[in-house]
Amino acid sequence: MSENRQQDTSARAVTPRRRLLTAAALVPLLAGAGASAAHAGTSRRTAPHHPGRRDQPGRQDEPHHPGHPDPVRPVPTTVADWSDVMKALGLPGSMVRDEYIHARAPRNDLHVVSYDVKVSSGLALGSHVAFVRYEDGSTLAMGDVTVTEGELQQVSDTLQSHGIAQTALHKHLLAHSPDVWWIHVHAHGHDPVAIARGLRAALDRTGTPPVKPGRPPTKPLDLDARQLDAVLGTKGSNDGGLYKAVFHRRETVIDNGMLMPKGLGASTAFNFQPLGGGKAALNGDFVMVAEEVQNVLKALRRGGISLVELHNHGLTEEPRLFFTHFWAVGNAVELAKALRSALDVTNVVPGGGGGGGDL
Known part of the structure; x- marks a missing residue:
């Protein structure tokens, strides 16, 4: 019995010492966490958001992004930098502010009517995609593929087989004939030509006509x-x-x-x-x-x-x-x-x- 009491006393004496040691060990960690949080909070200028008029004072251009304090940035490119990509895509492209190349594929093959209006390809019927080059050498591609309801599933399967993500499936028109859908596509990788080939394969599952280079009349x-x-x-x-x-x-x-x-x-x-x-x-x-x-x-x-x-x-x-x-x-x-x-x-x-x- 005396031996047991001595063990209990010894255990009670050790427990406070362990608590003190644990607390002491946490002090620098908590201090470091506080410093990191303070750094994250000041790494990018922030300003309150005020919904209202576009010219309202106090609007913010660069809000704080806690998860990405130092994002990967795009690099300037020229049309020549994208020649292989456009060749694989099979579409002419034009530069937007030297930041990305944009290509369009109008669905001139479709004769769509919505509320007695014959919808032109420029109003709502056309696929398009943009390619952006980044400082880490990767490329981002995103855009819309316009498909009829009969084309939708095959195009989806083709995109998936080429590793191209579908981030939205939606419509741009209300009651219309024939039924048309829009697939928002997204791809990111270090082989932009492969991405372009995948998009071309998807377009080939549709009735999209060839696009002639040069400006339309x-x-x-x-x-x-x-x-x-x-x-x-x-x-x-x-x-x-x-x-x-x-x-x-x-x-x-x-x-x-x-x-x-x-x-x-x-x-x-x-x-x-x-x-x-x-x-x-x-x-x-x-x-x-x-x-x-x-x-x-x-x-x-x-x-x-x-x-x-x-x-x-x-x-x-x-x-x-x-x-x-x-x-x-x-x-x-x-x-x-x-x-x-x-x-x-x-x-x-x-x-x-x-x-x-x-x-």
Whole structure:
């Protein structure tokens, strides 16, 4: 019994000493964690986000991304740098601000009608993809593949077999015939030619016609572009007879540790197809962060614009981005006024017309 009491006393004496040693060992670790947290908190300039007008003071261009304090950055390239990739893709490409190359494949083979409007390829029917080179030698590719419902499953299987991710499956149009779907694609790796071959194989599972190099013929724009520019607060473009306007998110967008070039995967795009007499068919999409979504949807509906889809294009981007596709037919200027009301509650800046606005 005396021996047991001595063991109990010894154990009680050891326990406080162990606690003291454990606490002492944690002190430098906790101090280091605090220093690291402080460093992370100051590694990138932050500013509060204030939904409202685009010209509102206090808007932020580079919000804090705790998971990626030092993202991999894109490097400038030229058309010549992408010659092998474009050859494998089988499409002509054009540079956007020397930051990425963009290629389009219009679905001129499709004759789609939505609400008695014959939809042109420039309004809503076309595949497109962008390629970006990064400082670590890798390449990011992203875009949309436009498919009929009969093509959808084979194209999906082909993309998957080539390691190309599908990050969204959605529609740009409401009631329309024939049924058309859009697959948002995403690929990242060190072999851009292989990525291009995979995309080409997917396009070959569709009826997409060959695209001739060179600029398409210029068509007159049967809309008052100056008035549309004034309402929207940007300089739109005549893209094959359609009026197009693009806006980019102000924030820095990071996708899986990769810094996105301005506008890539984060654009609001408006397409106006003239119908005569100042009327137009309107199609496009808004890019939004979560707190902007409801205000944009309400503004569009107040302006008589129909909602088509609310979805994501990416899986890992920061900040998290949401997209809504829309549709309307009416006086082009009045539709532009409704769009402007929705623009004013998003954190965007004018990005011009055409180009990377497809993304």
